Amino acid sequence: MTTFQQCRQALTGSACLDKVLSCLDKVKSSGTNKWKACCPAHDDKNPSLAITETSDGTVLLKCWAGCTTQHIVSAIGLELRDLFPGAKQPRRGPSKQAIQHERTVYLIGKAMLDNGKLSGDDLQRFNLAKQRLGVK
Ligand SMILES: [Zn+2]
Structure with a gap:
Protein backbone atom coordinates (compact mmCIF):
# COMPACT_ATOMS: atom_id res chain seq x y z
CA MET A 1 0.00 0.00 0.00
CA GLN A 89 -4.33 29.81 -16.98
CA PRO A 90 -6.74 31.79 -19.08
CA ARG A 91 -6.06 35.45 -18.52
CA ARG A 92 -9.24 36.72 -17.02
CA GLY A 93 -8.00 39.56 -14.88
CA PRO A 94 -5.49 39.44 -12.06
CA SER A 95 -5.13 36.32 -9.95
CA LYS A 96 -5.86 36.28 -6.26
CA GLN A 97 -2.13 36.35 -5.55
CA ALA A 98 -1.65 39.36 -7.81
CA ILE A 99 -4.40 41.25 -6.03
CA GLN A 100 -2.91 40.30 -2.68
CA HIS A 101 0.44 41.57 -3.85
CA GLU A 102 -1.07 44.86 -5.00
CA ARG A 103 -2.80 45.19 -1.66
CA THR A 104 0.52 44.71 0.14
CA VAL A 105 2.17 47.33 -2.07
CA TYR A 106 -0.73 49.64 -1.39
CA LEU A 107 -0.64 49.16 2.39
CA ILE A 108 3.12 49.64 2.61
CA GLY A 109 2.90 52.64 0.31
CA LYS A 110 0.13 54.13 2.35
CA ALA A 111 2.13 53.74 5.57
CA MET A 112 5.13 55.40 3.90
CA LEU A 113 2.93 58.13 2.53
CA ASP A 114 1.56 58.83 5.99
CA ASN A 115 5.14 59.22 7.21
CA GLY A 116 5.95 61.49 4.28
CA LYS A 117 8.50 58.99 2.96
CA LEU A 118 6.88 58.06 -0.32
CA SER A 119 8.33 59.61 -3.44
CA GLY A 120 9.63 58.98 -6.94
CA ASP A 121 9.33 55.42 -8.22
CA ASP A 122 7.77 54.24 -4.98
CA LEU A 123 5.02 56.80 -5.31
CA GLN A 124 4.42 55.77 -8.90
CA ARG A 125 4.23 52.11 -7.88
CA PHE A 126 1.86 53.03 -5.06
CA ASN A 127 -0.41 54.88 -7.44
CA LEU A 128 -0.37 51.92 -9.80
CA ALA A 129 -1.39 49.56 -7.01
CA LYS A 130 -4.14 51.98 -6.05
CA GLN A 131 -5.37 52.04 -9.64
CA ARG A 132 -5.27 48.23 -9.92
CA LEU A 133 -7.19 47.82 -6.69
CA GLY A 134 -9.67 50.48 -7.69
CA VAL A 135 -8.92 52.57 -4.59
CA LYS A 136 -9.81 56.21 -4.90
ZN1 LIG B 1 -18.15 12.65 -4.69
Whole structure:
Protein backbone atom coordinates (compact mmCIF):
# COMPACT_ATOMS: atom_id res chain seq x y z
CA MET A 1 0.00 0.00 0.00
CA THR A 2 1.33 3.38 -0.94
CA THR A 3 0.97 5.95 1.76
CA PHE A 4 0.24 9.59 1.29
CA GLN A 5 3.79 10.37 2.38
CA GLN A 6 5.21 8.23 -0.39
CA CYS A 7 2.89 9.87 -2.88
CA ARG A 8 4.16 13.24 -1.91
CA GLN A 9 7.76 12.14 -2.24
CA ALA A 10 7.01 10.88 -5.71
CA LEU A 11 5.63 14.21 -6.79
CA THR A 12 7.48 15.89 -9.58
CA GLY A 13 6.99 19.38 -8.27
CA SER A 14 3.54 20.02 -9.62
CA ALA A 15 2.04 22.79 -7.54
CA CYS A 16 -1.50 21.99 -8.65
CA LEU A 17 -1.34 18.33 -7.79
CA ASP A 18 0.42 19.00 -4.52
CA LYS A 19 -2.25 21.49 -3.52
CA VAL A 20 -5.10 19.14 -4.37
CA LEU A 21 -3.62 16.02 -2.79
CA SER A 22 -2.73 17.85 0.41
CA CYS A 23 -6.41 18.74 0.84
CA LEU A 24 -7.73 15.22 0.34
CA ASP A 25 -8.16 12.24 2.68
CA LYS A 26 -6.89 8.70 2.18
CA VAL A 27 -4.81 9.56 -0.85
CA LYS A 28 -3.34 6.48 -2.50
CA SER A 29 -1.33 6.08 -5.64
CA SER A 30 -3.22 4.07 -8.23
CA GLY A 31 -0.78 4.13 -11.10
CA THR A 32 1.50 6.49 -12.99
CA ASN A 33 0.30 10.04 -12.31
CA LYS A 34 -2.90 8.62 -10.86
CA TRP A 35 -4.24 8.76 -7.34
CA LYS A 36 -7.36 7.82 -5.48
CA ALA A 37 -8.82 9.61 -2.50
CA CYS A 38 -12.01 10.07 -0.55
CA CYS A 39 -14.24 12.53 -2.33
CA PRO A 40 -14.65 15.67 -0.20
CA ALA A 41 -17.93 16.58 -1.91
CA HIS A 42 -19.96 13.66 -0.64
CA ASP A 43 -19.90 11.29 2.35
CA ASP A 44 -17.22 9.01 0.99
CA LYS A 45 -16.11 5.98 3.01
CA ASN A 46 -14.18 4.23 0.26
CA PRO A 47 -12.03 6.39 -1.97
CA SER A 48 -14.14 7.02 -5.05
CA LEU A 49 -12.36 10.08 -6.31
CA ALA A 50 -9.87 9.52 -9.10
CA ILE A 51 -7.14 12.09 -9.50
CA THR A 52 -5.04 12.19 -12.64
CA GLU A 53 -2.22 14.51 -13.51
CA THR A 54 -1.80 15.18 -17.21
CA SER A 55 1.59 15.76 -18.79
CA ASP A 56 1.11 19.53 -18.73
CA GLY A 57 0.46 19.51 -14.98
CA THR A 58 -3.31 19.86 -15.13
CA VAL A 59 -5.13 17.93 -12.42
CA LEU A 60 -8.22 15.99 -13.47
CA LEU A 61 -10.76 14.95 -10.85
CA LYS A 62 -13.40 12.30 -11.35
CA CYS A 63 -15.80 11.21 -8.63
CA TRP A 64 -17.48 7.90 -9.37
CA ALA A 65 -20.48 8.94 -7.30
CA GLY A 66 -21.06 11.74 -9.78
CA CYS A 67 -19.88 14.87 -7.96
CA THR A 68 -18.88 17.63 -10.32
CA THR A 69 -15.32 18.92 -10.37
CA GLN A 70 -16.66 22.28 -9.25
CA HIS A 71 -18.24 20.66 -6.17
CA ILE A 72 -15.09 18.75 -5.35
CA VAL A 73 -12.73 21.71 -5.51
CA SER A 74 -15.05 24.00 -3.57
CA ALA A 75 -15.43 21.31 -0.87
CA ILE A 76 -11.69 21.57 -0.21
CA GLY A 77 -11.58 25.34 -0.49
CA LEU A 78 -9.99 25.45 -3.92
CA GLU A 79 -11.18 26.78 -7.26
CA LEU A 80 -11.25 25.25 -10.69
CA ARG A 81 -8.26 27.33 -11.71
CA ASP A 82 -6.23 25.66 -8.95
CA LEU A 83 -6.29 22.54 -11.14
CA PHE A 84 -4.44 24.24 -13.95
CA PRO A 85 -0.78 25.16 -13.91
CA GLY A 86 -0.05 28.88 -13.95
CA ALA A 87 1.19 29.22 -17.51
CA LYS A 88 -1.94 27.66 -18.95
CA GLN A 89 -4.33 29.81 -16.98
CA PRO A 90 -6.74 31.79 -19.08
CA ARG A 91 -6.06 35.45 -18.52
CA ARG A 92 -9.24 36.72 -17.02
CA GLY A 93 -8.00 39.56 -14.88
CA PRO A 94 -5.49 39.44 -12.06
CA SER A 95 -5.13 36.32 -9.95
CA LYS A 96 -5.86 36.28 -6.26
CA GLN A 97 -2.13 36.35 -5.55
CA ALA A 98 -1.65 39.36 -7.81
CA ILE A 99 -4.40 41.25 -6.03
CA GLN A 100 -2.91 40.30 -2.68
CA HIS A 101 0.44 41.57 -3.85
CA GLU A 102 -1.07 44.86 -5.00
CA ARG A 103 -2.80 45.19 -1.66
CA THR A 104 0.52 44.71 0.14
CA VAL A 105 2.17 47.33 -2.07
CA TYR A 106 -0.73 49.64 -1.39
CA LEU A 107 -0.64 49.16 2.39
CA ILE A 108 3.12 49.64 2.61
CA GLY A 109 2.90 52.64 0.31
CA LYS A 110 0.13 54.13 2.35
CA ALA A 111 2.13 53.74 5.57
CA MET A 112 5.13 55.40 3.90
CA LEU A 113 2.93 58.13 2.53
CA ASP A 114 1.56 58.83 5.99
CA ASN A 115 5.14 59.22 7.21
CA GLY A 116 5.95 61.49 4.28
CA LYS A 117 8.50 58.99 2.96
CA LEU A 118 6.88 58.06 -0.32
CA SER A 119 8.33 59.61 -3.44
CA GLY A 120 9.63 58.98 -6.94
CA ASP A 121 9.33 55.42 -8.22
CA ASP A 122 7.77 54.24 -4.98
CA LEU A 123 5.02 56.80 -5.31
CA GLN A 124 4.42 55.77 -8.90
CA ARG A 125 4.23 52.11 -7.88
CA PHE A 126 1.86 53.03 -5.06
CA ASN A 127 -0.41 54.88 -7.44
CA LEU A 128 -0.37 51.92 -9.80
CA ALA A 129 -1.39 49.56 -7.01
CA LYS A 130 -4.14 51.98 -6.05
CA GLN A 131 -5.37 52.04 -9.64
CA ARG A 132 -5.27 48.23 -9.92
CA LEU A 133 -7.19 47.82 -6.69
CA GLY A 134 -9.67 50.48 -7.69
CA VAL A 135 -8.92 52.57 -4.59
CA LYS A 136 -9.81 56.21 -4.90
ZN1 LIG B 1 -18.15 12.65 -4.69
